[in-house]
Amino acid sequence: MGQVRELKCPHCGEWTLWAGSIDDRCLYCDGFLEPQRFSREVEKKILKEVVKENDYLFIRPTDSDLKRQGKLFLNGVRWVFLYIQVVFFIFISIILVLISIIAA
Ligand SMILES: [Zn+2]
Numbered sequence: 001m002g003q004v005r006e007l008k009c010p011h012c013g014e015w016t017l018w019a020g021s022i023d024d025r026c027l028y029c030d031g032f033l034e035p036q037r038f039s040r041e042v043e044k045k046i047l048k049e050v051v052k053e054n055d056y057l058f059i060r061p062t063d064s065d066l067k068r069q070g071k072l073f074l075n076g077v078r079w080v081f082l083y084i085q086v087v088f089f090i091f092i093s094i095i096l097v098l099i100s101i102i103a104a
Pocket of ligand 1: 009010011012013014026027028029030031
């Protein structure tokens with residue numbers, strides 16, 4: 001890495017200089033010198049994006065206002081349900097405590 005080498009361009013067949021990084025381009029045709037490695041890196045990046053997009057109700061910049069509002073609303077509903085669960089848990093705990101006090 002970091003060493004400039006001569007490499008035969010996989011696109012145009014000309015000998016060009018390659019410094020070992022994934023985004024080095026051919027001096028003649030401007031093609032990526034390591035297309036396989038480059039596409040693998042891009043694939044990794046895209047996969048990461050897909051995982052992010054699969055994240056529950058992820059809001060994308062391309063979303064319309066309505067879609068955004070809907071997602072925000074559903075996100076809010078999700079939080080409300082979470083709070084209800086917590087409140088319910090606390091409520092049950094209090095009842096259990098009260099029962100134990102009454103029974104004592
Ligand atoms: Zn080339």
